[in-house]
Amino acid sequence: MSRRFSARLLTACLVLALGSGTAVASGPPSAGPSGDTGRSRLPDPYCYDEPSQPNADVSDLKAAFTSSNWMRTLQAVYKRRWPSGEALAIAQVNDKYWDQFVDKRSFDGFAESMMVAIHEETHMWDLDPSRTRWDVHIASWINGSQQALTVPVHGGFPRKEILPLIKDKLSSSMDDIYLRDTTQGAYRLQGVLAEQNAGLTGLPAVTVLQEFIKGVGASNARDIAATNLRYLLLYLRVAKDKHPDYWARIKAEPKLRDLVLTQFLRTAYWLEKSAPYTGKLGSKDADKITATNYAPVNIAVLEEFTGRKVRLDAQKHCTA
Numbered sequence: 001m002s003r004r005f006s007a008r009l010l011t012a013c014l015v016l017a018l019g020s021g022t023a024v025a026s027g028p029p030s031a032g033p034s035g036d037t038g039r040s041r042l043p044d045p046y047c048y049d050e051p052s053q054p055n056a057d058v059s060d061l062k063a064a065f066t067s068s069n070w071m072r073t074l075q076a077v078y079k080r081r082w083p084s085g086e087a088l089a090i091a092q093v094n095d096k097y098w099d100q101f102v103d104k105r106s107f108d109g110f111a112e113s114m115m116v117a118i119h120e121e122t123h124m125w126d127l128d129p130s131r132t133r134w135d136v137h138i139a140s141w142i143n144g145s146q147q148a149l150t151v152p153v154h155g156g157f158p159r160k161e162i163l164p165l166i167k168d169k170l171s172s173s174m175d176d177i178y179l180r181d182t183t184q185g186a187y188r189l190q191g192v193l194a195e196q197n198a199g200l201t202g203l204p205a206v207t208v209l210q211e212f213i214k215g216v217g218a219s220n221a222r223d224i225a226a227t228n229l230r231y232l233l234l235y236l237r238v239a240k241d242k243h244p245d246y247w248a249r250i251k252a253e254p255k256l257r258d259l260v261l262t263q264f265l266r267t268a269y270w271l272e273k274s275a276p277y278t279g280k281l282g283s284k285d286a287d288k289i290t291a292t293n294y295a296p297v298n299i300a301v302l303e304e305f306t307g308r309k310v311r312l313d314a315q316k317h318c319t320a
Contacts, residue, residue: 148259
């Protein structure tokens with residue numbers, strides 16, 4: 001699967017999620033990262049982490065894998081290696097779209113398909129109409145114990161407005177789809193955050209199964225995470241510089257500030273954990289995009305928006 005084809009598949013599935021209005025999720029939603037008090041509820045300092053055991057033995061599950069027990073296998077594999085993946089699979093177990101995303105022909109193909117499957121099921125959870133009102137408020141599945149709910153977004157401006165700030169070709173294949181496409185480019189902050197969350201959730205899904213991935217179906221997982229963070233940071237910059245009234249409105253939302261901070265630190269966390277698998281889970285461009293994300297102008301807008309300083313040393317998943 002080429003990078004461009006993979007990106008187009010993800011786009012098509014997002015459109016499906018937006019248009020269907022039938023995504024299903026089970027279980028009660030948990031509290032989001034911030035309440036309605038006007039102040040952040042995140043600790044200070046704050047480090048993002050979540051449980052994972054990427055070396056846990058799953059050989060018995062691989063040996064027993066069949067095309068009919070794939071969901072049971074999915075939950076059991078992630079229970080051992082990435083409990084957040086198990087929790088998402090349980091929450092979405094009744095979603096009829098799983099079959100479109102999961103390769104059931106072999107265990108290795110199944111593992112490789114998890115980047116797309118978890119990405120899209122994150123969309124399905126996030127965009128369920130019981131949680132999200134498009135361009136008004138959003139939900140984001142972060143991990144098994146942390147989900148952001150009713151996060152106000154106040155509409156916004158078309159995300160294609162960030163294009164002039166992209167001076168390189170590092171994310172060009174995704175730029176063509178998400179920014180230059182007539183429909184996708186018109187999506188506003190909701191679209192930026194939805195794609196960022198789904199793309200990021202797809203990264204740990206394959207990071208913890210990397211030894212089983214033999215093909216190219218997950219070969220842009222790190223690039224997707226880095227690029228979607230790029231889009232979010234650039235969106236904040238354009239909001240501040242070109243849409244000051246909108247900037248003031250979103251900056252006044254503690255839930256949104258906390259979500260942006262969490263996603264920035266979460267991206268750093270999983271990019272670091274997946275770094276040894278560059279080539280299998282991403283190109284070298286992912287690290288180049290990440291370097292631009294840490295340019296002083298991007299860190300400045302992040303810190304101004306969130307009201308927190310972030311660490312730029314080896315502990316990039318933490319605030320200072």
